Amino acid sequence: xxxxxxxxxxxxxxxxxxxxxxxxxxxxxxxxxxxxxxxxxxxxxxxxxxxxxxxxxxxxxxxxxxxxxxxxxxxxxxxxxxxxxxxxxxxxxxxxxxxxxxxxxxxxxxxxxxxxxxxxxxxxxxxxxxxxxxxxxxxxxxxxxxxxxxxxxxxxxxxxxxxxxxxxxxxxxxxxxxxxxxxxxxx
Amino acid sequence: xxxxxxxxxxxxxxxxxxxxxxxxxxxxxxxxxxxxxxxxxxxxxxxxxxxxxxxxxxxxxxxxxxxxxxxxxxxxxxxxxxxxxxxxxxxxxxxxxxxxx
Numbered sequence: 316x317x318x319x320x321x322x323x324x325x326x327x328x329x330x331x332x333x334x335x336x337x338x339x340x341x342x343x344x345x346x347x348x349x350x351x352x353x354x355x356x357x358x359x360x361x362x363x364x365x366x367x368x369x370x371x372x373x374x375x376x377x378x379x380x381x382x383x384x385x386x387x388x389x390x391x392x393x394x395x396x397x398x399x400x401x402x403x404x405x406x407x408x409x410x411x412x413x414x415x416x417x418x419x420x421x422x423x424x425x426x427x428x429x430x431x432x433x434x435x436x437x438x439x440x441x442x443x444x445x446x447x448x449x450x451x452x453x454x455x456x457x458x459x460x461x462x463x464x465x466x467x468x469x470x471x472x473x474x475x476x477x478x479x480x481x482x483x484x485x486x487x488x489x490x491x492x493x494x495x496x497x498x499x500x501x502x
Numbered sequence: 503x504x505x506x507x508x509x510x511x512x513x514x515x516x517x518x519x520x521x522x523x524x525x526x527x528x529x530x531x532x533x534x535x536x537x538x539x540x541x542x543x544x545x546x547x548x549x550x551x552x553x554x555x556x557x558x559x560x561x562x563x564x565x566x567x568x569x570x571x572x573x574x575x576x577x578x579x580x581x582x583x584x585x586x587x588x589x590x591x592x593x594x595x596x597x598x599x600x601x602x603x
Contacts, residue, residue, distance in 0.1 A: 434557015447559035
């Protein structure tokens with residue numbers, strides 16, 4: 316069976332760093348607190364014997380948070396935390412809702428009669444996942460692929476400031492692009 | 503050492519994320535709250551796989567789905583923030599409340 320101590324330690328650290336996300340002032344620190352929370356959760360996943368998914372989580376979250384730091388500093392009013400300011404609204408109501416949900420979930424966790432363990436972990440959980448994704452769960456995998464492709468298209472469309480339809484008209488037939496500052500050499 | 507421990511950790515992460523998503527005024531911080539909520543789901547799904555149904559890979563597939571949802575949420579969130587910031591200089595949720603009326 317699993318050793319309990321690392322699971323407790325990783326879980327507690329994940330919760331603490333998760334709470335720090337909303338306590339720290341500096342946006343860079345906030346992002347790295349979130350990264351720490353993800354890494355401790357990846358540690359839990361590794362402890363549970365899911366080597367591949369744990370490593371995927373680590374790699375993906377490190378890259379994602381490094382990108383997020385850039386966006387945080389771009390869009391936040393107080394990126395370095397030098398001017399402490401309250402960025403909260405409706406704190407009391409939200410705390411009541413979140414606390415109520417946590418209590419309800421915890422009560423449910425300990426009241427529900429969880430089913431007995433069915434089966435044994437495979438010798439190679441990565442192989443089992445791969446065979447499942449390329450076999451019985453192929454539809455899930457295809458849906459995920461399609462969703463990711465739609466995300467690529469949609470995020471580019473949303474983030475584009477002036478695309479070719481703005482510059483060359485709806486039918487793309489304009490002779491000269493309609494730019495705020497015309498370029499070229501005047502011919 | 504049991505399923506309940508992992509589920510409580512997952513519930514805690516979900517509650518912290520929910521608190522953040524409800525309280526934060528900045529759109530980017532709101533997305534961090536959503537990510538923390540999905541983080542809790544990952545812990546719970548991994549625990550369910552190990553303690554309830556390790557014989558099949560369905561729990562692992564659920565984690566793959568959640569990881570994908572995180573990536574999609576992050577990409578679309580930043581694209582929306584970029585679009586709304588460029589169009590109207592809005593970076594706080596309270597400033598983008600027109601649809602409420």
